[in-house]
Amino acid sequence: MSSDLIDLGSTALAGLLEEYRAGRIFDASLERAAMQRHAAALTQRWNSRFPGFPDHYFRFTSLRGLHHRGKRDAYLRDIIVQQMSRDVGQERTIVNPACVFGRHARDLARRLREHRLIAIDIDPGWNRLYSILRPGRTPGNYRFVQGDIFDLRLDVQPVAVVFFGACGALSDAAMDLAIRSEAPRLMGRTCCHENIAGNTLVTRRRGAVNRFFRFKNRVLRWMRARPRFGGFYFSSQYAEDRYPRSDAAKRLTTSQELIAAGRDSTDSDVCRAIIDLDRFLYLCEAGFDVWYQGELFVAERRG
Numbered sequence: 001m002s003s004d005l006i007d008l009g010s011t012a013l014a015g016l017l018e019e020y021r022a023g024r025i026f027d028a029s030l031e032r033a034a035m036q037r038h039a040a041a042l043t044q045r046w047n048s049r050f051p052g053f054p055d056h057y058f059r060f061t062s063l064r065g066l067h068h069r070g071k072r073d074a075y076l077r078d079i080i081v082q083q084m085s086r087d088v089g090q091e092r093t094i095v096n097p098a099c100v101f102g103r104h105a106r107d108l109a110r111r112l113r114e115h116r117l118i119a120i121d122i123d124p125g126w127n128r129l130y131s132i133l134r135p136g137r138t139p140g141n142y143r144f145v146q147g148d149i150f151d152l153r154l155d156v157q158p159v160a161v162v163f164f165g166a167c168g169a170l171s172d173a174a175m176d177l178a179i180r181s182e183a184p185r186l187m188g189r190t191c192c193h194e195n196i197a198g199n200t201l202v203t204r205r206r207g208a209v210n211r212f213f214r215f216k217n218r219v220l221r222w223m224r225a226r227p228r229f230g231g232f233y234f235s236s237q238y239a240e241d242r243y244p245r246s247d248a249a250k251r252l253t254t255s256q257e258l259i260a261a262g263r264d265s266t267d268s269d270v271c272r273a274i275i276d277l278d279r280f281l282y283l284c285e286a287g288f289d290v291w292y293q294g295e296l297f298v299a300e301r302r303g
Ligand SMILES: C[S@@+](CC[C@H](N)C(=O)[O-])C[C@H]1O[C@@H](n2cnc3c(N)ncnc32)[C@H](O)[C@@H]1O
Pocket: 069, 097, 098, 099, 100, 101, 120, 121, 122, 123, 126, 147, 148, 149, 150, 164, 165, 166, 167, 170, 191, 192, 231, 232, 233, 234
């Protein structure tokens, strides 16, 4: 099974790298054609297991795509509830790193009463703000913990690690947390692919999305220059030499090319998929069966 999955992921990655090297990116029709040509088997695999992917909207790298990412989060939460409702184990702790307001974790806590939800963020302000603005909306089986995902020691063994838009290396750290803590499942949405490997440079192009991401990264550079934001978004554990993450991708590309794809990823679904397929292969190599579509991952530990 795993070698078939690794072949499936490697073939898709090789195809998308070819499109990238040929410059067949950024243009919506070229991007859609490239994804259909090279990622169709992965999409079919996802759709046969998790029907209802909200894909009739638009490119993820459009303003509307950004605006509607909440629809993918709601769909992902439904999948998590479906998967975890079947849980029979004693230990029933789900961990949600980079939880921001803790909105998603609170919703899961309401719908999975038998489970404990631990929401983690390096900045406790967002969760506190949510509790103030939405009093009485925090279920008893929800707990917020201030913590740095790059330096996290859990006193529980989670049954799942979940995340909803963990920027750049935060997604990789969440995946490593699932691997390290032997969690049977990992389910999440990646985002801000330009922030892998400590990168905050964005290829300058016209358009509101590109302007937004250039502004966001100016803010991240400002934060990174201040010691009080140490640990926010970036870690030397996820520097250039840690990418590609998987052995399979190391046979197809280099860290320079992956980071270049990261810089172009604010305007290219193909570039985001290139970075995510390396992660797909990394999880397969770590012993998971993986489903992937549109920045969403569902991974189940084999056996
Ligand atoms: C802003 S959110 C990302 C939202 C996302 N862009 C989306 O598409 O929904 C990222 C969260 O990660 C948190 N964060 C940053 N560095 C972290 C770290 N080292 N450990 C845990 N949380 C971290 C931030 O405080 C923030 O709440």
